[in-house]
Amino acid sequence: MRIEQIYTGCLAQGAYYIESNGEVAIIDPLRETQQYVDKAAKENAKIKYIFETHFHADFVSGHVDLAKKTGAKIIFGPGAETEYDIHSAKDNEEFKLGNIIIKVLHTPGHTLESSTFLLIDKHGKEHAIFSGDTLFLGDVGRPDLAIKSDLTKEDLAAMLFDSLRKKIMTLPDDIIVYPAHGAGSACGKNLSKETIGVLGEQKKTNYALRADMSKDEFVKEVLTGIAPAPQYFAKNAMMNKSGYDAFETVLKKGDTPLTPEEFELVANNEDALVLDVRTEKEFVEAHIPNSIFIGINGGFAPWVGALITDLKQPIILITPKGREKETVTRLSRVGYDNTLGYLEGGIEAWKKAGKDIETINSISAQEFYGHSKNESINVLDVRKDGEYKSEYLEGDFVQHFALDFINENMHHIDKDKKYYIHCAGGYRSVIAISILKARGFDNLIDIAGGFAAIKNSGLPVTNYICPSTL
Incomplete structure (x- = not known):
């Protein structure tokens, strides 16, 4: 028997x-599934089953x-309904794989079909x-993501409580836990x-598995502090339920080199979004007008999902x-x-073709300190709510909303004012500025190094929890 976890950091x-006795x-x-096909072929094994723990919301399986x-x-848990052929398993149904057995434990709560x-x-x-x-290790799944359910999140949290205590916590302590x-x-x-991890350790350390916890206490604790789900979650869940285009087709279409002239034509004729995935430093120094920055070296896929609201949006790449x-x-x-292609030769090819470029005004925290002493300033903090509430820049000139919800909140800032924008370290502030610039905000200044640099500049900060200034 062989078990291999294939972990993807971005997600x-x-x-x-x-694998057991030639069956996988x-x-x-x-x-992208070719990796599994190749691995099985290398081991002279055959992929027999594809198990899905639930309809995933945060990625397309x-x-x-x-x-x-x-x-x-394809095996889903009880009650799963799809637009393609699956086996919707019964609770406790067993599937033989080589010399081992995989048994389905229906554990609703995160979603109804979760197993x-x-x-x-x-x-x-x-x-x-x-x-x-x-x-999970240290936690349990959020119970507010079920697709088209008549049940409330409180109902699902109560189901999750029962699933954990009747199906999971009754298992031996030495059981290995492989979470999603x-x-x-x-x-x-x-x-x-x-x-x-190991189940016994989770019973000792995971807040949601406390033996003395009542169902009401569990529901309250599980639901406390859950941030709103990113907008793409429901859309990804529906793709997993209804099906999608073959990955190879998507890759072939997107992996298409475009000259600067072709790139410009696609941008205009297809109303394509220009997505620049280089580093924030490179984007600050030179970028195509109206392009959006989301760097490939950061939390790329989740940020794309949070900020680009239309999954069918035509996209061309830098x-x-x-x-x-x-x-x-x-x-x-x-x-x-x-995705309809990428700019062959990158930003340098764009420059050589004589096309327009723009830059972002980015200053150090020390320069920002000097500006704050000599002028009336407006600051926009785009860190997450928890980051902001734990410690933030003092002053009634500071506004805050998380980058995650910039599309819903940009009407709270004034196009006629100048804003100094920061996040924790510099990645998110450049994303925010790129989005605001594309929407007609022109007087924006990035604080390089973000809040980490601001704290060392001499400006007063506080850790008092206060409501948003919006």
């Missing part, structure tokens, strides 16, 4: 490759493509659980940086050389399948 997501099961596969390539059966897959080894020992978003996500995922609020396919791939992981 904080774990897919699983399980894949759990929660990534959108590769189950549909993988089933078409291999003939493997945990229990691996029983060749000796009949309960060896591991693949817990999806039912149980780790720290950085928006599917929970308190996830560990570890990606593999990428670092050699990272064109990677960018198209990572966009497809969150359902952005309408």
Whole structure:
């Protein structure tokens, strides 16, 4: 028996490759599935099953493509309904894989069809659980993402309480826990940086598994502090439920080199969004007018999902050389399948063609300190709510809203005013400025190094929790 976790940092997501006696099961596969096919072929094994722990909201799974390539059966938990062929398993149904058994434990709560897959080894020992978003290390899945459910989040949280206590906590302490996500995922609020654990340790340390916790206490604690779900979550869940275009088709269309002239024509004729994924420093120094920056080296896919509201939006790319396919791939992981090509030769080719470029005025925290002493200033802090409430720049000249919700909140700032914009370290502030510039805000200044640099500049900060200034 072999178990391999295939972890993707950008999504904080774990897919699983399980092989026993020449038969393979894949759990929660990534959108690009050839890697699983190649791995099985190398081991002279056959992919027999594709298990989905639930309808994922934070990424588009590769189950549909993988089933078409291999003939493997897609297995969901009880009650799952799709527009493609699946096996909707019964609670406690068992699937033989080589010398082992994978048993379906229906664990509703995160979503109605959510299931945990229990691996029983060749000796009949309960060896591991693949817990999806039912149980994380340090947390449990948020119960507010069910698709078109008549149930409230409180109802689902109560279901999750029962699932954990009746199906998970009754298992042996030495069971290995393989969750679907780790720290950085928006599917929970308190996830560990570890990606593999042991159930006994979770019983001791995970707040949601306290033995003395009542159902009412659980519901309250699980629902407290959950940020609003990113706008793309429901759309990705529907793609996972209804199906999608083949990944290879999406990649071929997106991995198309465009000359500056072709690039400009596509931008104008297709109303395409120009997405620049280089570093924030490179974008600050030179970028195409009205382009949006979301750097590939940051939390790229989740930020795209949070900020580009239309999954069908035509997109053309400015990428670092050699990272064109990677960018198209990572966009497809969150359902952005309408990439139409990239600028061949990058920004240098654009300049050589005599096309217009723009820059961002970026200053140091020390320069900002000097400006704050000599002029009336307006500051926009685009960190997350929790970051802002823990510590922020003092003064009634500071406005705050999280970058995640810039599209909903930009009407709160004035196009006629000058704004100094900062985040924690500089990545998000440049994203914010690029979006605001594309919407007609011209007088924007980036504070390089963000709040970390501001704290060292001598300007007063406070950690008093206060309401948003909006």
